[in-house]
Amino acid sequence: xxxGRPCRLLLHTSRPIDLLDRLLETQAAVIVTPDxxxxxxxxxxxxxxxxxxxxxxGFEHDHDGLADRLAEIMQRRPDALLIRHARAPADIERVxxxxxxxxxxxxxxxxxxxxxxxxxxSGQGFASLSALAVASPRVLALxxxxxxxxxxxxxxxxxxxxxALDMARSFLQLTGAEMRLPVxxxxxxxxxxCARLAARGFSGFILREIPGKx
Numbered sequence: 610x611x612x613g614r615p616c617r618l619l620l621h622t623s624r625p626i627d628l629l630d631r632l633l634e635t636q637a638a639v640i641v642t643p644d645x646x647x648x649x650x651x652x653x654x655x656x657x658x659x660x661x662x663x664x665x666x667g668f669e670h671d672h673d674g675l676a677d678r679l680a681e682i683m684q685r686r687p688d689a690l691l692i693r694h695a696r697a698p699a700d701i702e703r704v705x706x707x708x709x710x711x712x713x714x715x716x717x718x719x720x721x722x723x724x725x726x727x728x729x730x731s732g733q734g735f736a737s738l739s740a741l742a743v744a745s746p747r748v749l750a751l752x753x754x755x756x757x758x759x760x761x762x763x764x765x766x767x768x769x770x771x772x773a774l775d776m777a778r779s780f781l782q783l784t785g786a787e788m789r790l791p792v793x794x795x796x797x798x799x800x801x802x803c804a805r806l807a808a809r810g811f812s813g814f815i816l817r818e819i820p821g822k823x
Contacts, residue, residue: 611657657688683711689723701744729754755797
């Protein structure tokens with residue numbers, strides 16, 4: 610849920626204003642760093658803004674670096690953050706703590722910014738998936754980065770990595786069901802894979818194009 614309603618698509622786009630009708634039709638939120646005018650137009654249309662935070666390995670010890678990156682992101686007042694390369698609940702807990710400070714400084718409601726942990730690039734993220742889901746009440750959903758998984762296992766093609774993808778999808782879905790959280794996928798096949806994954810039970814997708822059908 611973003612802005613009080615279901616969300617089925619997180620769309621990377623540099624031209625959100627050109628897509629307002631399609632964004633509403635497909636229950637989409639936007640992953641983008643818009644200028645202030647675009648941000649205001651998105652808010653007026655009640656379209657959620659999601660921004661990405663990549664958990665760089667150095668952030669584990671560089672608290673100032675993480676705090677500075679979050680301060681920069683929060684200037685845009687996003688509705689939620691995609692936490693890329695989440696590995697352990699401590700990642701989510703630290704982001705939660707820094708967000709409390711940023712929300713207070715910005716006059717935002719405490720806890721209003723949601724979090725979506727994204728796993729796929731490391732086994733540690735999968736091993737910690739249940740703990741990631743409960744690391745903060747801000748967690749809105751869980752997500753799988755399929756291309757990152759294929760890269761991590763050294764698969765030369767989608768077909769070569771299909772067994773690992775199938776296992777990862779099932780694990781994410783099972784964890785989501787147990788934790789009562791929706792599950793998103795960044796599909797290895799792009800928008801061509803959405804219908805199949807939706808039929809399988811995925812709640813939504815992270816894409817660079819609006820699919821014709823989900």
